[in-house]
Amino acid sequence: MIFWEIAKRNIRLHLLRSTLAMLGIVIGVVAIASMGILGNSMVLAVSDSLRTVGDSVIVTPHVGGGSARGFGGGMGGGPSALTITEQNFQQIQRASVPNVAIPILQTSDRMTLGVGKDDIVATIYGMNPDDVPDLLKLREGGYSRANSGCLVGSKFADDNNIKVGSRITIGAEGDKGTLRVTGIIEERGMAFDVSTDSAVVATRDWFDNAYNRDDYDKVVVKVKNLDDLASVKTAIENQMNKRDKIVDVLDTRKTMETIFAAFGQITTFVSAIGGISMIVAGVSILNIMMMSVTERIKEIGIMRSIGAQRKEVMSMFLYEAVILGVVGSLIGGALSLLGGYAISSMMLQTTKYLFVPSSLVNIVYGVSFGIVVCLICGIYPAWRAANLSPIDALRHE
Amino acid sequence: MDDQPVMMFRDVVKVYPLPAGDVTALDRVSFQVERGEFISVMGPSGSGKSTLLNLMGCLDTPTSGDIYISGTRTGDMSDSELTNLRRDRIGFIFQYFNLFPLLNTLENVIFPMMLKSQRAVDPAKGRAVLRSVQLDDELFTHTPMELSGGQQQRVAIARALINDPDILLCDEPTGNLDSKTGAGIMELMTELNRNGTTIIMVTHDPNNARYSQRIIKIADGRIVT
Ligand SMILES: Nc1ncnc2c1ncn2[C@@H]1O[C@H](COP(=O)(O)OP(=O)(O)OP(=O)(O)O)[C@@H](O)[C@H]1O
Numbered sequence: 257m258i259f260w261e262i263a264k265r266n267i268r269l270h271l272l273r274s275t276l277a278m279l280g281i282v283i284g285v286v287a288i289a290s291m292g293i294l295g296n297s298m299v300l301a302v303s304d305s306l307r308t309v310g311d312s313v314i315v316t317p318h319v320g321g322g323s324a325r326g327f328g329g330g331m332g333g334g335p336s337a338l339t340i341t342e343q344n345f346q347q348i349q350r351a352s353v354p355n356v357a358i359p360i361l362q363t364s365d366r367m368t369l370g371v372g373k374d375d376i377v378a379t380i381y382g383m384n385p386d387d388v389p390d391l392l393k394l395r396e397g398g399y400s401r402a403n404s405g406c407l408v409g410s411k412f413a414d415d416n417n418i419k420v421g422s423r424i425t426i427g428a429e430g431d432k433g434t435l436r437v438t439g440i441i442e443e444r445g446m447a448f449d450v451s452t453d454s455a456v457v458a459t460r461d462w463f464d465n466a467y468n469r470d471d472y473d474k475v476v477v478k479v480k481n482l483d484d485l486a487s488v489k490t491a492i493e494n495q496m497n498k499r500d501k502i503v504d505v506l507d508t509r510k511t512m513e514t515i516f517a518a519f520g521q522i523t524t525f526v527s528a529i530g531g532i533s534m535i536v537a538g539v540s541i542l543n544i545m546m547m548s549v550t551e552r553i554k555e556i557g558i559m560r561s562i563g564a565q566r567k568e569v570m571s572m573f574l575y576e577a578v579i580l581g582v583v584g585s586l587i588g589g590a591l592s593l594l595g596g597y598a599i600s601s602m603m604l605q606t607t608k609y610l611f612v613p614s615s616l617v618n619i620v621y622g623v624s625f626g627i628v629v630c631l632i633c634g635i636y637p638a639w640r641a642a643n644l645s646p647i648d649a650l651r652h653e
Numbered sequence: 654m655d656d657q658p659v660m661m662f663r664d665v666v667k668v669y670p671l672p673a674g675d676v677t678a679l680d681r682v683s684f685q686v687e688r689g690e691f692i693s694v695m696g697p698s699g700s701g702k703s704t705l706l707n708l709m710g711c712l713d714t715p716t717s718g719d720i721y722i723s724g725t726r727t728g729d730m731s732d733s734e735l736t737n738l739r740r741d742r743i744g745f746i747f748q749y750f751n752l753f754p755l756l757n758t759l760e761n762v763i764f765p766m767m768l769k770s771q772r773a774v775d776p777a778k779g780r781a782v783l784r785s786v787q788l789d790d791e792l793f794t795h796t797p798m799e800l801s802g803g804q805q806q807r808v809a810i811a812r813a814l815i816n817d818p819d820i821l822l823c824d825e826p827t828g829n830l831d832s833k834t835g836a837g838i839m840e841l842m843t844e845l846n847r848n849g850t851t852i853i854m855v856t857h858d859p860n861n862a863r864y865s866q867r868i869i870k871i872a873d874g875r876i877v878t
């Protein structure tokens with residue numbers, strides 16, 4: 257249609273200022289889209305390393321004195337003076353029925369991985385052999401029921417060149433005995449229950465003997481029906497913390513939801529900053545559209561006098577805004593891909609979270625937002641143009 | 654409808670409200686124009702000629718009184734209906750040509766055709782009309798800036814004629830042209846009138862008025878003949 261053609265030619269006639277206004281839109285789109293991509297990539301990166309499925313309740317001894325132990329405790333730091341007694345464990349198990357409660361022992365110790373090799377320090381977990389398959393999947397080898405056997409994490413195995421059948425001597429002087437590796441655990445990432453990637457998992461009996469223990473560091477309750485997570489948590493809390501707060505109870509799904517909600521808020525906030533730059537860009541579009549209308553009042557008057565309808569005059573200016581919006585936004589979309597690539601490889605050292613739908617959709621958001629902003633900012637000038645009185649416009653010099 | 658006057662004014666008043674006081678540009682003007690007439694509107698500067706022409710062209714509305722075009726009262730028509738009336742039945746020729754700078758000669762001429770058909774149009778008619786106003790083919794793709802005043806006015810006339818209007822309204826059509834070019838334009842208008850177009854032309858120039866059949870003289874917003 258001729259109005260489309262006129263809109264195009266007017267942009268070409270004022271190429272410099274059109275380009276500058278478009279540049280604003282480009283920047284706005286890049287800001288929104290690359291912030292969105294960054295936020296989403298961060299969420300993906302974290303959820304990749306926090307690979308725990310939100311299906312368990314973690315019980316840890318309560319740290320008194322008001323200093324909450326919270327997340328750090330769940331991530332399994334060093335051994336704590338506070339433990340869960342066998343009696344406490346029985347209560348937790350009763351409160352968790354019909355779900356299984358898995359008691360876990362944890363410490364860290366020196367160990368030797370072969371003759372002539374340097375000692376290293378690593379986390380050691382103690383678990384009932386019956387419970388292990390419920391919690392840990394193996395990459396190779398098999399589970400061990402014997403007290404002389406152990407499992408190792410995948411990173412531990414890879415870093416130290418450990419194979420199924422390798423031997424590990426535990427203790428500063430090797431005084432805790434030697435364990436034979438029967439299996440290597442699949443990579444699990446950081447988890448709320450046990451973080452085994454760089455750890456050794458031995459049997460509970462061996463652990464009790466070696467470290468002279470009759471209590472536990474942590475209890476993991478695997479909840480079969482996810483809808484029961486909250487009620488299991490409540491049941492344990494009611495049972496254990498009747499008089500004094502003895503344990504901290506953490507519902508992993510809830511905790512993950514909280515973490516992701518926080519990331520979502522950060523992403524929204526950062527994208528909102530991008531949104532502000534888009535609003536600034538919108539103002540510049542509004543500005544050049546107003547200029548375009550003011551310069552062409554006489555032309556509008558001629559059009560109206562020879563029979564152009566209001567809506568046709570309006571469409572001519574809207575086309576102009578749309579062209580600026582679409583071209584600017586598409587360029588911005590293309591640049592966001594580059595920008596996202598640059599930011600991802602700089603801040604996350606990987607671009608694998610860029611080419612996934614949940615990241616790329618941010619480009620679609622940015623581009624659509626850019627087009628919509630231009631359209632909205634074009635509406636008022638176009639409306640002004642359409643509603644000029646034909647005779648006043650015609651008389652305008 | 655054919656027996657109705659093409660244009661009829663009944664006690665038309667046009668007042669421009671200004672801060673310094675109202676200006677009465679037209680004061681109870683009544684007249685009518687029959688189909689096929691060629692009328693000159695004459696009078697001193699500021700007497701209300703342009704105001705009269707703008708009202709005839711439905712570009713402006715009277716403060717009071719009624720204007721009928723082929724028997725229809727323009728005050729009863731919506732903005733959109735008036736716009737379509739201008740597009741389909743009225744051709745405007747202005748003193749300052751008023752071509753669209755972004756469109757070339759041919760595009761300027763077929764613009765009203767496109768408004769009417771709402772889609773791409775066959776430019777053949779545009780070329781034919783341009784030739785009928787004696788514009789050289791090589792100028793068809795030029796922009797208005799690249800044309801002389803006389804050429805621009807002929808393009809403007811071609812644009813006014815493209816939708817076969819039955820009323821042609823001209824405000825000083827030769828005001829910016831030398832007398833020889835102006836005479837050529839006047840010949841063209843006479844030819845159009847002979848073919849049935851009603852022409853109402855505002856002019857200062859008695860030489861132009863000679864081409865018309867009737868002269869409406871106006872002074873201080875009143876018709877004096
Ligand atoms: N838009 C306007 N606002 C206020 N007053 C106006 C306007 N247009 C015209 N007038 C006044 O109305 C009167 C008639 O003006 P008009 O333009 O019709 O005169 P004209 O006969 O065409 O004059 P000219 O021969 O100089 O073109 C003048 O006094 C003028 O000052």
Ligand SMILES: [Mg+2]
Pocket residue numbers: 702703704
């Ligand atoms: Mg005048």
